Amino acid sequence: MQTNNLKGLSLVAAAALIASSANAAEQIKESYHPVVNGSPVTLMKDNLITQKLGGRMLNLDIWAGEFITFDNNIFNSRTNEEDDTILSTAAGLLLQAGERGLWDVRIESQIQRNNYSDHSTYNGTEGFFRVRGERDFSPALKGRVSAGYDKSYDTIRNVDGIFDLERYNAGAGVTVAPSPFFTIDADYRWFGQRRDHYRTDTEYDEHAFTIRPSYAITPNTKVYVQGAFISTNVLENHYNDANTWSLVGGAAWHYEDSAQVFGEVGVMTMDFDSNGTVTDHRGDSVTRPTARAGGWLALNEDVKVGAEASYTVGIGAVTTSSEQSSYVEITRVAVNAEYSPGAGRFTVKLTPFWTHNSPSQNTSFREYGATLGVTYSLIDWFNMSAGYRYLNTKYSDESSYDRHAFMLGLAATF
DSSP, X not given: OHHHHHHHHHHHHHHHHHHHOSTTOOOOOOEEOOEXXXXXXXXXXXXXXXXXXXXEEEEEEEEEEEEEEEESOTTOOSSSOOOEEEEEEEEEEEEEEXXXXXXXXXXXXXXXXXXXXXXXXXXEXXXXXXXXXXXXXXXXXXXXXXXXXXEEEEEOTTSSOEEEEEEEEEEEEEEEOSSSSEEEEEEEEEEEEEEEOTTTOEEEEEEEEEEEEEEEEETTEEEEEEEEEEEEXXXXXXXXXXXXXXXXXXXXXXXXXXXXXXXXXXXXXXXXXXXXXXXXXXXXXXEEEEEEEEEEEESSSSEEEEEEEEEEEEEGGGOSSOTTOSEEEEEEEEEEEEEOOTTSSEEEEEEEEEEEEEESSSOOEEEEEXXXXXXXXXXXXXXXXXXXXXXXEXXXXXXXXXXXEEEEEEEEEO
16 A cells, blocks of 8 residues: 555656646756666666756656576586576666655666576566655654565575565654754564475565664764564464564764765574474574674765675575574675766676675575676667676585676667
8 A cells, every 4th residue: 555655646746747847857967777687777867757846856767678698507506507598678667756855755666577598497577666755744753664576586505496586575664853963763664575486485474663763973973772673474384483682783974975984783682483393493592693884985976885794693584595494694795896987878886795604504605706797878778788797605515616697788768
């Protein structure tokens, strides 16, 4: 219901903005980057409708393209390496509308059809739909709602199989600001996952409640404490239900629109039920620390760099590496760099990463790799893109193996 209401609101707002004054429109020259199989796409934002009308704004991008990917290890496996060429037809849209200081709506959607040249069993459709809306009721009160649906392929590692993964989410929250220096954010979020595979079919629901008071020490520096309660329900009872409590303290600093640094540490307690068939920690409580730090920096108008390091704990039912594990400890370090001169017609993105996954019962493994994407708009409505993705995986009891993927694409805006 919230998704339908927001969609209707944004379409009504778009019609009103167009009708009010076409001549008063001011073109905006910025770039937008959807991604298809790791290959980025640049779409210049003056293609279809992009208008600023006083304090109001409307932007609509619609695009479609053809993409080809060669993957040398589609099963991500050491013992059963199979390569294939995948042809993908993709399309998407981005709608943004708002009025300064009053409301803002963003709708983004993408769909793609993948056809495998040699493994047609895995042909299928994937994509997503996401909507977010914000409303400023007063300087001291803001509200927000969101909803989304994602469908993708996923793999169980070292298993000859690809399965459908569907994820749903919806949420609502408010920000209360009793003073310019003190704010309180309160949010509720529902998350659902449906995973279809002959070995680990899973229906999983999660309800999360979060409260986060924060205080601005200076105009650029904020400190905060966040408490959360998460109730998880595994509907098919393979995994165990769980209740999770967490408490995190953190700080963030920013300098205008050119730099930001943040860091937080906390603790998380998971209380597992005994209603599932996963035996480890069934009926027990497990406490683990959590930590996250990172930031980004705009070196100049054309170059931006960023990095993030984190140690988190995830419920086993959500991951693909924990068929018999209650939870997974994940350590991750990622770096990103972007070069996009001028109006963003040409863009290069590089994202190296390293991660270590330690399930509570299954074999632990580490991975590292990188994605490199290059995209160029020959003219405002036509884009060429290329990408390369590398992944190296090593289990604690096996030798490592590599995965390489090369992508090329053409896309147009209508």
